[in-house]
Amino acid sequence: MKKLKEVYQKKVLVLGLAKSGFTAARLLHKLGAFxxxxxxxPFEENPEAQELLNMGVTVICGRHPEGLLEEGFEIVVKNPGIPYTNILIRSALEKEIPVWTEIELAYLISKAPFIGITGSNGKTTTTTLLFHMLNQDNKKPLIAGNIGTVASGVAEKATPENVIVTELSSFQLKGTITFRPHIAIITNIYEAHLDYHGSVEDYTASKMKITxxxxxxxxxxxxADQPILVDHAAKCTAQGIPFTLKGRTEHSIxxxxxxxxxxxxxxxxxxxxxLGGQHNLENILAATAAALLWGGTKETIIRVLTSFTGVKHRxxxxxxxxxxxxxxxxxxxNALATKSALEAFPGQIVLLAGGLERNHSLEELRPYMDRVKVLVTFGETAERFAAFAKECGVPEVEKAGLMQDAVEKAIHHSESGDTILLSPACASWDQYDSFEIRGDAFIDAVKQLTEANE
Known part of the structure; x- marks a missing residue:
């Protein structure tokens, strides 16, 4: 880990804890910041704050005092989820105090170079796939960022022989100043997170900070199949490496x-x-190009592509x-994610969908419902999904209870050549505590039912 004159004996405010805030605060303290x-x-419910207090860090919990910034802070490091409308963040920017996310800290302390991956969809798959390619080629990659491993914690231990393969959200990128990955990837850009960014322009600008x-x-x-990214690439100083699904090109991928x-x-x-699906082909092209640029061998890349089955639940x-x-x-x-899944798989689909009712429109699915031969629906949205599927002319609609029942019904209505796809278009919280638990229930039911009927 590099020493940082930027923070040594400087007053730094870390706003928001969770994993990234705790790690940033610990590292800043270690680097000599106040x-x-x-x-x-509240402090009594906050084990991270308690641990930091024991290290000698000043801790203020349970509230955000409006006058806090009057104490002479020179840097603010904020949790990515805290919006820029927050009164303390607004005040810091008005006072021209630099506002970082911990990605900026990770970059400044790291002895290893970065590969940064962002995009509206496909970040996690691209990051994981690239990590496997480089790992199997003994390139000593480390994986970090929005994928669940705090980047600054990874950077703390990285050496010049490593490369940090980092998934980055727009929230994280918006709080970077000097961050410079040697390879930057943007998989795609669609309208998203407008409640946080306030506009498509701010969301796009935050993504483009990667380059x-x-x-x-x-x-x-x-x-290169998205005009918005072609336009932005033309303004970038870096060497552009476009990827396209529209046929062979003589250069790039x-x-x-x-x-x-x-x-x-x-x-x-x-x-x-x-790895199946048209949308995943974009991820494959991006990861493959990055692996080749980093010196990966074609033989290793082919071996990974013929064995990698995807990131869990995606x-x-x-x-x-x-x-x-x-x-x-x-x-x-949400419906946009399920639309991408329906678009990705050829042939007949038995779709398992439904979940928490948040009154989101299903209309984005309508052009793709002709691919669905059977809908098995469940959860709070079951009735609405069933009515929508019948409107769209889906031949068979079944309502199910929990996942075991849904998978049984899906198998019963399927035949050889079909794709049986869990893509709920809804959050899980009506029946399951998380989408991971819901996905695990699907996996368990599939394995149990298929192994029992071999």
């Missing part, structure tokens, strides 16, 4: 219906790639049983 932590959770400090020695991998190409040469047949392949392919896409908690 750290104050402010968190809304703002890059130089001509760096690489920017982007989706591309795909058509049969092959993936690198610089115009065939790399792999698409039929041999284990179009995750489970099993091929009697000609039926089962996929767990429990992370699809």
């Amino acid at each position: 750290v104050t932590v402010n968190d809304s959770k 703002q400090n890059q130089t001509s020695d760096d690489y920017f991998i982007y989706n 591309s795909a058509d219906d049969k092959f993936v190409y690198w610089q115009g040469e065939k790399l792999i047949e698409r039929s041999k790639i284990m 179009s995750q392949f489970i099993v091929n049983w009697k000609g039926r392919k089962f996929y767990n896409d429990s992370k699809a908690t």
Whole structure:
């Protein structure tokens, strides 16, 4: 870990704890900063705050005092989830106090270079896939960021021989100043998180911060099938590496219906790639380009692509049983995510969908419902989903209880060649504590029912 003159003996306010805030506060204290932590959770219910107090960090819990910034703080490090409308953040910016997220701290202390991955969809899959490619090629990658591992904690232990493969949200990127990944990836941009950003322009600008400090020695991998990213890439200093699904190109990386190409040469047949879905092909192209740019071998990349089945709960392949392919896409908690899943899989789909009723529109699904031969629906939205499916002309609609019942009904109505897809388009909290628990219930039911009927 590098020492930081930027924080040594400086007064730093860490706003918001959780994993990232706790790690940032601990590191700043270790680096010689005078750290104050402010968190809304009461002290007696806040083990992270208690631990930091024992280290000698000043802790203010249970409230956000309006006059806190009058104490002469020189840097604010905020939890990514805290919006910029927060009174303390607004006040800091008015006073021209730098406001970081811990990604900025991670970059400043790291002895290892970064590969940064962002996008509206596909970040986690691309990050995980790239990590596996580099790991199997002995490139000593570390994985960090929005994927669940705090980047500054990873950077603390990184050496110059490592590379930190980092998933980055718009929330995290908005709070960066000097962050400069050697390779930056944007998988795609769609309208999202407007409640946080306030506008599409701010959301897009936050995403594009991933490349703002890059130089001509760096690489920017982007989706050339999206005009918005083509326009932004033209303004970037980094070497542009476009990817496209619209056919072979002589430069960069591309795909058509049969092959993936690198610089115009065939790399792999698409039929041999284990990770299914058109949307995942974008992730595959981005990760493959980054791995090759980092010195990965084609042989290793092909080996990973023919074995990697996906990130858990994100179009995750489970099993091929009697000609039926089962996929767990429990992370699809809105109609846009389920639309992407329906669009991704060819042939007939038995769709398992439903969950918490938040009165979200299902209309985005309508153009793709002709791919659904059977809908098995459950949860609070079961009646609304059933009515919608009948409007769309879905031949069979079944209402189920919990996941075991839903999978039984899906298998009963399926035949060889079908895709059985859990892609709920709803949050899980009416029946399950998280989308992960819901997805695990699906996996368990599939394994139990298929193994019992071999």
